[in-house]
Every structure is written in C-alpha cells, then in structure tokens.
Amino acid sequence: xxxVLIMLITMIPMGKTAIWAKEPIQDNNNGMIVxxxxxxxxxxxxxxxxxxxxxxxxxxxxxxxxxxxxxxxQLIKHDTQIRILEIYRNQKAYENHIxxxxxxxxxxxxxxxxxxxxxxDTYQLCPTNFNKIFKxxx
Amino acid sequence: xxxVLIMLITMIPMGKTAIWAKEPIQDNNNGMIVxxxxxxxxxxxxxxxxxxxxxxxxxxxxxxxxxxxxxxxQLIKHDTQIRILEIYRNQKAYENHIxxxxxxxxxxxxxxxxxxxxxxDTYQLCPTNFNKIFKxxx
Numbered sequence: 001x002x003x004v005l006i007m008l009i010t011m012i013p014m015g016k017t018a019i020w021a022k023e024p025i026q027d028n029n030n031g032m033i034v035x036x037x038x039x040x041x042x043x044x045x046x047x048x049x050x051x052x053x054x055x056x057x058x059x060x061x062x063x064x065x066x067x068x069x070x071x072x073x074q075l076i077k078h079d080t081q082i083r084i085l086e087i088y089r090n091q092k093a094y095e096n097h098i099x100x101x102x103x104x105x106x107x108x109x110x111x112x113x114x115x116x117x118x119x120x121d122t123y124q125l126c127p128t129n130f131n132k133i134f135k136x137x138x
Numbered sequence: 139x140x141x142v143l144i145m146l147i148t149m150i151p152m153g154k155t156a157i158w159a160k161e162p163i164q165d166n167n168n169g170m171i172v173x174x175x176x177x178x179x180x181x182x183x184x185x186x187x188x189x190x191x192x193x194x195x196x197x198x199x200x201x202x203x204x205x206x207x208x209x210x211x212q213l214i215k216h217d218t219q220i221r222i223l224e225i226y227r228n229q230k231a232y233e234n235h236i237x238x239x240x241x242x243x244x245x246x247x248x249x250x251x252x253x254x255x256x257x258x259d260t261y262q263l264c265p266t267n268f269n270k271i272f273k274x275x276x
Contacts, residue, residue, distance in 0.1 A: 025217045054263045057263065058266055058270075061270045061271060062270060068271070070267070071262070071267060071268070072267075073261065075260055076163065120221075121213075121215070125212055125220075126192040126196050129196045129199055129208070132196075132199045133209055134271060134273065135272065
C-alpha cells in the first residue's frame with residue numbers, strides 16, 4: 001500500500017507529460033539558439049532605449065558572423081513593448097555576443113530603462129524555411 | 139467655466155499621448171507588415187497543428203516572392219504556444235497570401251485546433267538591419 005502511494009505521488013509532477021503528451025517536443029534547432037526577447041521599457045526612457053536597441057542590433061549582425069538575427073520590433077499598440085527575434089548559430093556565438101563591447105555597452109546603458117525582460121526560448125518548426133528566410137543560413 | 143470643463147473632459151482620452159509621449163511612434167516599415175502571431179493550440183491537436191504550420195510556412199515563403207518571412211517557433215517551456223514572425227512586403231502581398239490555396243487549406247484544417255490567436259503588429263526598429271538579416275530584402 002505504501003509502495004503504491006509513493007508511486008502515485010512521484011507520478012503527479014510528470015502526470016501531464018506521461019499521460020497527455022504523445023511525443024516530447026522536437027528540437028529542430030541544429031544547435032542554434034532561437035529566442036524571442038520580450039522587453040518592457042519605462043515610458044520616459046523610450047526614445048533613448050530605441051536608439052540603443054537599434055544600434056546594438058545593427059553592430060552585432062554586422063560584426064558577428066554567427067549572430068544570424070537580432071531583429072528588434074516595437075509593438076504598434078503598446079509602444080513601450082519591444083520584441084527581438086534573436087538567432088545565434090550556437091552556444092559559443094551567444095557567449096561571444098554577450099561578451100562583446102557593443103553588447104556590454106548596451107546592457108550597461110539601458111539597465112535602468114528596462115522595466116521587464118523575458119527571454120523566451122523556442123524551437124523553430126521548419127529548418128527548410130530557415131534556409132529560405134535568413135541570409136546567414138548559408 | 140462650462141467651456142473649461144468640456145475642454146478638460148475632451149482632453150482626458152488623449153491625455154497620455156498629449157502630455158507624456160515625446161513623439162509619436164515611428165513607422166520604419168517602408169510599407170511592410172511586420173507581425174508576431176501568437177497562437178495557442180489545444181494539446182490534443184498539437185502534433186497535427188505543428189505539421190500544418192510548418193507546411194504552410196514553407197510553401198508560402200517558397201512560392202510567394204513578397205512573403206519575406208513566415209517563421210514559426212514553438213516555445214520550449216510551453217509547447218502549445220506558437221509564435222510566428224511574419225513579414226509581408228506590403229498590404230497587397232498579405233492579401234494575396236490569405237487568398238492563396240495553401241493558406242486557405244491551413245486555415246480550414248487548423249481552425250478547430252487553435253485555442254487562441256493574437257496578431258501583434260509591430261514597427262521594425264532598424265531598417266539597415268533588416269537588409270542584413272533577410273534574404274528577400276534584396
């Protein structure tokens with residue numbers, strides 16, 4: 001009886017995975033990091049923040065060959081909400097990026113402007129499409 | 139006095155814009171539609187939905203020259219949450235896309251699988267970067 005109870009208890013946290021999901025989520029990233037950064041900026045720093053975000057995005061894609069995308073967007077209906085599509089060739093490319101002078105400058109100079117930051121990691125669904133969309137897929 | 143009151147009342151809805159925002163939000167899209175679609179799928183249809191989403195994305199970017207990006211992603215930590223970066227050259231390109239046989243097929247066959255859909259329109263922050271990232275920017 002105790003054994004059954006322990007079994008039941010240990011099953012609870014994995015219940016959804018064990019019972020409902022047909023298959024584990026499929027990693028199509030081929031080692032890439034594919035991320036949507038969700039950022040909320042304080043209204044009073046918005047213009048200043050946008051300049052910094054555009055600058056670091058441009059320099060990174062230009063100078064770092066394994067930064068495939070840093071593509072910042074501003075929500076039209078909520079102008080303090082920023083989304084950035086970030087794609088790094090691999091973990092090393094990401095580590096090089098966050099150690100770069102331009103990223104460090106961006107981070108230091110915008111830290112007080114950022115109200116909220118979420119890094120949303122994803123798996124791309126369609127590797128063939130990746131090759132058709134992004135210049136640095138070649 | 140009544141005139142002043144009416145003035146005050148009419149100012150309320152535009153208060154934030156009139157007083158706080160330094161400048162209106164800047165449209166850097168050059169006529170493009172730049173959108174993040176946020177989609178939640180019912181768990182029981184997830185695998186099936188992912189196949190449809192990958193298929194329509196691939197066909198659209200391949201066949202439609204003015205569909206610059208339809209890049210679907212699945213959130214690693216919330217596998218029923220899908221995000222799609224959609225970029226259309228212009229309004230006409232978008233209209234052609236939603237009238238295409240492959241989009242209509244996708245829409246019809248996935249309608250019952252979608253729990254929630256949000257189309258989040260954005261302005262890109264950095265047009266120079268757009269040219270460096272996307273193949274069809276040329």
